[in-house]
Amino acid sequence: MANIIFGDVNLSGKLPVSYPQSVSHVPVFYSHQPSGRGFYHQPGTLEKPERDYVFSSTEPLYPFGYGLSYTTFEFSDLVVEQNEISKEQSMKLSINIKNTGTKAGKEVVQVYINDKISSVATPVKKLKAFKKVELSSSESKVIEFEIPCSELGLWDRNMEYVIDPSEFEIMVGSSSKDITLTKSVYIK
Numbered sequence: 001m002a003n004i005i006f007g008d009v010n011l012s013g014k015l016p017v018s019y020p021q022s023v024s025h026v027p028v029f030y031s032h033q034p035s036g037r038g039f040y041h042q043p044g045t046l047e048k049p050e051r052d053y054v055f056s057s058t059e060p061l062y063p064f065g066y067g068l069s070y071t072t073f074e075f076s077d078l079v080v081e082q083n084e085i086s087k088e089q090s091m092k093l094s095i096n097i098k099n100t101g102t103k104a105g106k107e108v109v110q111v112y113i114n115d116k117i118s119s120v121a122t123p124v125k126k127l128k129a130f131k132k133v134e135l136s137s138s139e140s141k142v143i144e145f146e147i148p149c150s151e152l153g154l155w156d157r158n159m160e161y162v163i164d165p166s167e168f169e170i171m172v173g174s175s176s177k178d179i180t181l182t183k184s185v186y187i188k
Contacts, residue, residue: 012106030176065175071101098140
């Protein structure tokens with residue numbers, strides 16, 4: 001513990017859950033269904049409560065995938081191999097990550113997917129891939145992911161697992177809230 005407190009060991013853990021701001025904010029999780037909750041992303045007032053909480057934000061205190069470090073990282077150059085793919089193929093993408101801090105550290109690159117057009121309601125984002133990368137100060141690496149289209153399916157009204165032809169938004173970041181890169185892919 002002393003090595004962590006004094007910065008001799010760099011932190012790299014990430015939260016596996018979202019922590020609410022208070023008991024009245026429960027339930028809170030990153031993969032919620034689309035709704036009006038948190039639409040304005042700012043507190044309302046007693047006179048005009050809007051759709052959000054009156055005295056606080058609807059955002060979690062600490063989002064899913066959140067973690068601290070003694071260094072900083074920068075994501076760039078999200079490249080998707082193909083913008084249109086078939087249901088039998090895999091989605092291949094790469095991201096450049098750079099340690100912009102003065103200390104060596106580890107970062108967990110997280111890839112989330114959002115099904116933009118689906119036959120049933122789907123979560124606003126779901127974690128589909130992640131990799132922990134160790135980088136020394138000022139070092140950069142290209143990280144590659146391959147996500148089979150079979151992982152992008154859903155259970156339809158008839159409780160059958162299907163892969164809808166759709167537009168999928170790819171979101172890359174260091175947590176479910178800290179998304180820095182986005183691109184769209186179409187499955188035909």
